[in-house]
Amino acid sequence: MEEERHTNNNHNPKPNPEILQALEALKRASKEVEVIATTSDDGGCSSPSMRALLELETGSDDLFSGDPLLSPLRHLLSELRSLSSSLPSTPPNKSIGTSFLNSIFRRPKSPHHAMVSRVAGSISAEIQSWIDRETLHRLVSALGSQFSDEERATLLLALETRASEGFDRGFQDTLLKSGAFSVVESALAEPGCAKVVRDRCAALIYALVRFNKDVFVGPVLMGSTIDSLVTIASPATLQALNGLIAAIKSPLIDELHSRGELQRLVSLLSSPDLEVQIRALEFALAIGYFGRKEAVEAMLAQGLIKRLLCLQRSELGGALIEMDSWDFPKEIGRNSDHGIHVGRLLKPKQGKSKQMRFLEARPFASAVARFAVQVEVGEGLRQREKRAIKQDILKRVKEAATSPVEAANVFAEVLWGSTP
Template sequence: MDQPSNQDNQRLFSLLKSLQKASKDLQKIPFFSTHEPQSTVEHFLDLEKDESPVFNDDPNLFKLSQLLCDLKTKLEKLQKYQGYSLPCILRRQIINYKIYQVACAIETEIRVYFDRESVQNLVGTLEGSADEDEKVKVLDDFEKRLSQGFDIHFQDLILKAKIFSILEHVLCDPSCSIRIRDQVALVIASLVRFNKDVFVGLVLMGPTVRALISMSSCCSIRVLSLLINFIRIPLVDELEAHKEIPRIISILSSENVEIQAGAIDCILGIAYYGRREAIEAMLEAGLVEKLVKLQRLEKQSSVGENGTTNEDGSKSDPETDSNEVWSAGNCPFEGCVARFAVQLEAGEMLSKKEKIEFKLEILRRVRETSVSEAEIASIVAEVLWGSSP
């Protein structure tokens, strides 16, 4: 059988969209009414006349074609009962209810058809297309569909097509561009949000998290932060078990402020959901020392932005200062040591004794790392006043 042309596909898509809208309008016909909205009925009947030649070539539309024939019969029957006698009114209400049921079924069937096409298009494009823009577009469209909420039929299509495995393969493929892999990462996060019960296990068992850390792009680190907040304790346990926490801490050394900010969000999530071993791994990786340095650089850049003098007496120039990347408004590191301490103290997995021990350890490291008594006093005060007693 010849493949349908792009023009035929566009016509079919347009017709299905129109039928979907018409079916929604038909669902709005009140059951207890003395007459039906004539324009809605006529519009549907006009669309129904156009469907037969288009639907005959696609077996996936057979059920939809049957539903449309059934609905057409009911609409024609409805037009026969236009009187205001009690029997006519009652018959109209019964028929209206049946029309509502069939219209709902039609809308569902069209959505299933679009979902099937979406899944097939995603698989075909990721596996067979070399066009980067096309891949990004189908991934973005797929993410938007996931954002509409859980749908058991759509999930079945995703699982049968092994979408997660395909996405995971692309995410871990260094030959793919960061742009595509970033978009894949967003889709994986949307899948977890779509149904945690199914897709969390796939994330934990596979290389997804390690791939996100290895990419260390703005988007991948943001997605990692999202996954920590979605999956919580099980993901933090996996990060600690696979020694991934020091790698996350090392991202704080990135020259990209947005990546550093994403790493901070990951760290705060780990602090809240982490067990003792995870917190120890962060401290041993030099987290407090890095946070103190980031906080110091932000304060210095803020001072420089105001045009005050440096320690050597020279005037700071925000246009030429070597810390330009840390300019005010771009560095979300103010009070980051205290924010880390607060997350630890509010966390779910530490005992009261452990929280006290870790706070003392944080304060010790702050004193060792700070370059002046003023800096020590400032950060210690933030930690003590920012945390719960």
């Protein structure tokens, strides 16, 4: 029956935002009834939200008859109507004095009030399932047809938001039946797909891994997602990759190493795009923390320390030891997520630690020492491996430094701190 319904829907696959907007409005109405049913004298029967749900029930025979998946919602709406009919209505001309007395001598609510609240909550869940099915079906249709990039990006963002709400078995079942993951992964790998769509695909895949790692880590490791994220190498896809590393840890790093992707990612530290450089640094720090010996050594062999030193010498570099004597400059231009705009310093956002604000404005400060700290406190290496890697870092600092003074300063940071 599900396949038959999808076949019927494919006659008109064009996404219709009005349908989803109407369903969202009905879900909000059911949630409102769920709350006010236990707090109002009439169980919320006189509220606009209740009237909206009862109007939906009135047309349910025609609206729901062709879809067996909507049968539970139809029965719940019918039950809600029966319950609302059994509750007393609030007199429209009740006086202020009567309301005041009722607030003092309030009678306990009947069991019907709790039943209305329970049914309204179940209606909300069924409407959410309906929204999930519609959104997933429209997304699969949109990514496989000629739809605008804005429509595709909107649907991808809607699913990302839904997945970020936390685990829901019903949503997971609907998601798996829809085949949406493979469609999203294919769109991510499609060079002709718009950048905004591919970026949203990357964010959605990361959200799905956070939604349920047991289900989605396997497809990520075995499919084309990893290669696509590295190949695109936009700030958004690199952010998704860094998030996946934090979620999956060593298995993903091992996969990147086996595919030879670490060299390409290290080279991004020299990208002309500032945001890409920042994401590449975050990637290097994550590998230092989670990576095994082979992965960390592979990055060092690709000139990681030399590139980190170059970043430290840049306008956005320096050393964390400068933080106490550094005055935040006046804001220039518009804010960005990192307090940076076209390589110039901005006034970082308030409410954060001074160190965090310093690193937002000077993201490459003490880059080598920060990497060394991640290696030392991380979970990917044995203690003797950490000591060996630290010695290798110092050796490479000495080789890459432009002067003995620079080498001595970095040595001091690596050996004695001044890092997060």
